[in-house]
Amino acid sequence: MDKNFQIDNLPRKLLDVINRFNEIDSKARNFGTDETLHLSEIHLIEFIGDNEKLSVSEIARKKSVTKGAISKTLIRLEDKKLIVKALNPENKSQTIVSLTKKGWIAYSEHKKYHENINKTIFSCVQGKSEQDIKTIYYFLEQLENLL
Template sequence: MWNQCETYGELLQSFDEGYELCYQYDSMPHQYGKEILYQSEMHFLQAVGDNPSVTITVIAQQLGKTKSACSQMVRKLVKKELLIQERNEKNNREYYLNLTKRGREIYEAHKEFDEKCMQRTYESLTDFTEEELRNYISVQKALNQVFQKDVDENGVLEVAGKKKKK
């Protein structure tokens, strides 16, 4: 039993290291051609590029963000001239989102970069069997379920003596 606990501790330590590296990577600005963007901005552009004429409501659902957060991102990307909003002629309250020419260039450059990263990752995992990779996926899914429970159970903040749901 002790060995299993030790291995579990090592697994969580390794997970935490991976999380920290992903967090650092996502938090830093990245250069795409002449444009410097944060990952959240690029992910938003990617979602629009993958789904031309998408609405804020749909993109919010896809990205798991609020419509308010997506509206802020739209304003930021429109200001950078990477995204355009086009009013839906049948519903004046709804706008379609599309990439500008420059936004499309960045989207394509990012797509190329992602493919190179995926290839590098794939090559680094070729020594693992399919069974080992499937076992990893199973372990990660089990961890994700526990992490989701942690989020659900601890999703309350103390704000000036009042409990507020996240």
């Protein structure tokens, strides 16, 4: 393929890939449960699973989100029986958040979803030279920094 053609079409191709990924990734899914989960909900489930027994305030602080935004999402997750809130036995004025069995199922299925994305990406670079992979990585790193 002609280098000028590739350079001229690279931005459009990258945007097409990003748009396609966003279409796929932003769809609500059930992640192995009987509940439809939106992106913000499954990512909060993932965060809780990775950081067990945090308070609402600690979750908000670590995610750099307002306590109100976290609380709203937690209420939805609690209604869907994916999380449970309980008083912290060490500090009775604090509520800690944990995943339920159903929440752990969603957590696990979300991890599998990301493993499948990783496999897709790995299949795209399979057989490429170490230098090609470094070039791709460096390009993505630069783009991320500029954005």
